[in-house]
Amino acid sequence: MVKYERSKGLTDLRTHYCPGCTHGMIHKLVAEVLDELGLLGKTVGIASVGCSVFSYDYINTDFQQAPHGRACATATGIKRVLPDRIVFTYQGDGDLASIGLAESMHAANRGENITVIMVNNATYGMTGGQMAPTSLIGQKTTTSQEGRIKAQHGSPMKVSEIFAQIEGAAYIERTSMHDIAHVRKTKKAIKKAFTYQMENKGFTLIEVVSTCPVNWKMKPREALDWSKEHMLPIFPLGVYKDVMKP
Amino acid sequence: MSKVLMKGNEAIARSAILAGLDAFFGYPITPQNEIPEYLSKLMKEAGKIFVQAESEVAAINMVYGAAGAGARVMTSSSSVGIALKQEGISYIAGAELPCVIVSVMRAGPGLGGIQPSQGDYYQATRGGGNGDYHVVVLAPESIQETVDIMKQAFDIADIYRNPVMVLVDGLIGQMMESVDLDKPIKKRHIEPKTFITNGTDYHKGRNIVNSLGLDPVYLEQHNLALQRKYNEIRKHEVQYEMVNMDHAEYVIVAYGTVARIVRSAIDSLSKMNINVGLIRPISLWPYPKKAFDLIPETCKGILVVEMSLGQMLDDVLISNKDRYKVGFYGRSGGMVPDPDEIVEAILHFDEKVVD
Numbered sequence: 001m002v003k004y005e006r007s008k009g010l011t012d013l014r015t016h017y018c019p020g021c022t023h024g025m026i027h028k029l030v031a032e033v034l035d036e037l038g039l040l041g042k043t044v045g046i047a048s049v050g051c052s053v054f055s056y057d058y059i060n061t062d063f064q065q066a067p068h069g070r071a072c073a074t075a076t077g078i079k080r081v082l083p084d085r086i087v088f089t090y091q092g093d094g095d096l097a098s099i100g101l102a103e104s105m106h107a108a109n110r111g112e113n114i115t116v117i118m119v120n121n122a123t124y125g126m127t128g129g130q131m132a133p134t135s136l137i138g139q140k141t142t143t144s145q146e147g148r149i150k151a152q153h154g155s156p157m158k159v160s161e162i163f164a165q166i167e168g169a170a171y172i173e174r175t176s177m178h179d180i181a182h183v184r185k186t187k188k189a190i191k192k193a194f195t196y197q198m199e200n201k202g203f204t205l206i207e208v209v210s211t212c213p214v215n216w217k218m219k220p221r222e223a224l225d226w227s228k229e230h231m232l233p234i235f236p237l238g239v240y241k242d243v244m245k246p
Numbered sequence: 247m248s249k250v251l252m253k254g255n256e257a258i259a260r261s262a263i264l265a266g267l268d269a270f271f272g273y274p275i276t277p278q279n280e281i282p283e284y285l286s287k288l289m290k291e292a293g294k295i296f297v298q299a300e301s302e303v304a305a306i307n308m309v310y311g312a313a314g315a316g317a318r319v320m321t322s323s324s325s326v327g328i329a330l331k332q333e334g335i336s337y338i339a340g341a342e343l344p345c346v347i348v349s350v351m352r353a354g355p356g357l358g359g360i361q362p363s364q365g366d367y368y369q370a371t372r373g374g375g376n377g378d379y380h381v382v383v384l385a386p387e388s389i390q391e392t393v394d395i396m397k398q399a400f401d402i403a404d405i406y407r408n409p410v411m412v413l414v415d416g417l418i419g420q421m422m423e424s425v426d427l428d429k430p431i432k433k434r435h436i437e438p439k440t441f442i443t444n445g446t447d448y449h450k451g452r453n454i455v456n457s458l459g460l461d462p463v464y465l466e467q468h469n470l471a472l473q474r475k476y477n478e479i480r481k482h483e484v485q486y487e488m489v490n491m492d493h494a495e496y497v498i499v500a501y502g503t504v505a506r507i508v509r510s511a512i513d514s515l516s517k518m519n520i521n522v523g524l525i526r527p528i529s530l531w532p533y534p535k536k537a538f539d540l541i542p543e544t545c546k547g548i549l550v551v552e553m554s555l556g557q558m559l560d561d562v563l564i565s566n567k568d569r570y571k572v573g574f575y576g577r578s579g580g581m582v583p584d585p586d587e588i589v590e591a592i593l594h595f596d597e598k599v600v601d
Contacts, residue, residue, distance in 0.1 A: 041447030044315070047456075056454050062443035064314045064455040067337050070307035073299065077311025077319070078443065080295045081269055085445050103307070106300035 009035040020213040020220025050092040069100025072107035111168030129215030164240035170202035172241040176209040255280035261396035268317035269295035271308035277416040278350035306334030313343035314455040316442035322348035336375025340457030344403035353580040361580025362416035367557035389423040486534035494523030511588035535565040547571040573598030
């Protein structure tokens with residue numbers, strides 16, 4: 001008989017996330033991986049600004065909360081001081097791909113031996129559904145009310161494709177949370193990233209395609225389906241860089 | 247105890263290492279480039295951490311991370327670069343982490359120029375970051391004093407878990423003087439760092455470095471606790487020098503390299519039988535208000551001299567409490583005042599009086 005137990009990687013707090021949001025599940029995947037790899041006691045997480053700012057309340061490791069976009073710089077500071085610890089950031093698309101693009105790309109370029117969990121839900125969730133760097137063409141947000149227009153707003157930033165070009169990146173994979181099989185794949189990818197960090201292989205980034213039912217104005221199930229139907233063609237899943245398989 | 251001839255920026259780098267610097271994060275900007283250049287070599291040789299960041303913003307956030315992880319950490323920059331660091335400085339102050347920030351002032355506003363200036367007094371003492379916070383600001387006048395203050399700065403940062411800024415102008419950064427690098431400083435008690443994020447295997451419970459406080463009740467309590475700490479700093483960390491105050495007819499207030507120029511002016515004035523004293527604030531925050539209680543009754547006026555168009559002047563007006571007439575003489579844009587200009591300003595004090 002299989003007995004389900006709450007991961008030691010999670011605290012006892014209930015998350016503040018909206019119904020249907022996948023942040024809680026992604027937290028759980030990170031927590032389970034850190035626990036399974038025996039890393040909880042030697043890991044420092046970096047919470048970013050956005051919905052996941054409170055990840056320090058939920059994931060059972062030491063944490064620093066970084067200014068908006070600066071998670072990878074803060075992670076660099078920690079990892080350089082404590083090279084034998086595991087350091088990860090948990091960032092949204094706005095934090096990483098807009099305000100923090102420079103910090104994130106340069107951390108990758110230096111080959112900082114850190115892991116980035118980047119959650120792409122194509123919107124600014126915490127501030128109420130504004131256009132994100134990853135919003136789709138035609139996607140209606142509170143700051144693109146007629147839908148994102150390429151000529152005016154540019155196109156969605158393809159984080160995994162961009163970071164795969166960077167020499168210092170060791171492992172880049174895009175996964176999705178839209179069904180159970182993909183949740184499992186996401187966990188596998190996260191585990192691989194942390195394993196690579198343990199082996200000092202360099203910068204690892206897992207881009208997780210996610211949902212924001214409340215700001216997308218959809219039911220949770222609809223949001224998952226929408227992410228599959230509309231996001232995945234723009235953000236194809238897969239491994240974009242693996243130093244072990246050049 | 248042997249003296250060596252050193253450029254100010256190199257002396258800053260060297261004294262930081264002597265103070266136990268573990269990690270440096272910076273970004274190039276004139277006139278402080280010799281600090282990271284020198285440290286890039288010295289830190290490597292010492293097996294310590296040196297990172298040239300992609301921007302000042304990244305550098306200060308690396309400082310934030312490294313300070314949270316328990317390192318003795320510093321960054322250096324100048325004017326426009328310090329402006330970019332202000333967000334991070336507010337976070338570091340809010341999360342109560344220790345670090346040292348060296349600011350080698352150039353002339354502003356905007357991109358400005360690269361000649362010496364004191365135009366960043368407000369930036370240092372008032373800060374551009376958000377919220378009710380303070381940074382300890384120490385302003386030496388010579389390279390020897392810079393070396394001594396650099397060593398003190400790391401201790402003060404650790405004792406109060408607060409950023410300490412060492413504020414010099416491009417003159418100190420660029421000139422050479424002989425210094426004794428080994429001059430000892432007062433040994434101070436520093437509590438072990440129990441707050442650091444180094445993994446829960448290494449301490450009790452979970453450590454979280456954070457400045458978020460969405461609950462106003464909590465955040466007000468946090469801010470009040472910070473104020474109590476700032477009051478302790480006001481009580482214990484004020485530094486200033488008073489020169490030639492007996493029977494002074496005028497008192498000049500100046501800090502940093504300007505104070506040295508003022509000393510020459512005071513010598514000239516003394517030959518003209520005009521007795522002028524000097525208050526030289528060394529800590530700009532906390533400001534040495536109590537020095538103004540020691541001004542003799544013979545004083546006819548206070549002249550503030552700055553390489554700015556009147557910034558420290560505000561703190562003098564606050565500290566003076568309307569007791570004496572206050573005059574101001576300042577140069578700006580990278581122009582350095584000549585001792586004769588200061589002599590003239592005293593001779594025509596009434597024309598310099600500000601409202």
